[in-house]
């Protein structure tokens with residue numbers, strides 16, 4: 075497919091798959107916004123009018139602690155330059171077992187068969203290829219994965235871009251009488267509805283806990299309900315716990331995070347699988363390392379025999395092993411990261427409150443949702459995109475629109491707070507100026523209209 079001068083498209087020489095993917099690529103500014111912003115990035119001293127991106131889930135709060143550990147890797151040797159086990163180096167998989175068993179879940183089963191074993195782990199270049207490959211493993215083209223929404227926007231690409239698996243969102247937002255979002259809850263009756271309305275098509279459920287984009291933690295009882303639902307119907311459940319160690323709210327009324335391994339007392343069985351990685355909790359997005367843990371031998375076999383297509387580099391595996399096997403460093407890093415996340419969250423909350431911008435509370439991850447519904451002329455997703463453009467052009471701030479996360483109502487935007495405090499403060503000041511201008515204009519218009527009618 076070639077785009078000629080007059081923008082006509084020549085179709086010869088490309089597969090149907092490639093053409094479908096190319097045709098579905100939109101040239102939307104939203105997808106490119108973060109990287110556009112990075113070309114002209116805000117700096118307090120040298121570029122005060124530059125862009126501020128609050129639109130990519132990266133945590134840059136702990137590089138100072140990680141730096142030395144990453145540069146000085148005592149495991150560096152010639153073997154790293156050679157081929158290794160494509161599904162993950164044994165030493166790395168052992169270190170992941172210990173992380174899952176002792177740090178993330180803290181559950182020690184009485185039955186030794188249920189201890190997490192390296193042969194139950196497959197490693198890859200991030201969680202993304204394993205997500206895509208899992209959709210391909212459990213679903214045929216046009217079959218369905220249910221994902222409670224709002225959810226991480228890229229789940230849809232992972233499912234559909236190459237393998238054409240459909241995602242059915244199931245809303246979790248709970249609104250009070252005034253229309254404020256007061257909680258998030260999985261609605262198992264809605265799962266039943268999707269299952270009923272699509273006979274024979276639902277093959278998978280994906281839960282993200284803690285949840286991207288809301289930062290809320292799913293209650294243990296709701297997870298058990300979904301596990302039971304999936305097991306009864308012989309549907310695979312993939313638990314994405316990539317933010318398991320990025321929990322920062324320990325208020326007595328906060329929902330506590332429990333890993334699926336802990337919730338099921340080590341017995342995941344045939345239909346429940348865990349996916350995670352090092353991009354988020356270890357601030358290593360660019361290192362590209364993720365893994366699946368499953369007790370289902372066929373799942374492991376499939377992911378291992380396809381792992382040659384996404385083998386994680388030896389240098390990455392070895393660097394992360396160096397972090398995971400130093401328990402003193404590991405504990406210090408996790409605690410510091412959590413306390414810095416709490417600090418960054420509190421800073422964002424303070425700035426938003428001061429600027430009069432409504433938001434939904436978060437307790438984990440690197441994000442919260444701001445509620446800009448009052449700025450929309452009409453409650454439509456089209457208006458939400460118009461406002462996104464205004465925020466990008468006028469405020470020079472990048473957020474993620476709720477439509478990409480399948481929010482139930484237009485006007486919510488994901489806001490990343492894991493940046494330095496000063497940058498977040500300036501970003502919110504710009505946003506707050508636009509927010510208050512639009513809300514006041516709308517109120518004036520409404521009052522004027524009322525006057526006329528009277």
Ligand SMILES: Cc1ncc(COP(=O)(O)O)c(C=O)c1O
Pocket residue numbers: 131199200201202203226282286314316350351352353359363364
């Ligand atoms: C919930 C969730 N799962 C998976 C991923 C993909 O992570 P990775 O960088 O390991 O591919 C992300 C990245 O933002 C995420 O937020």
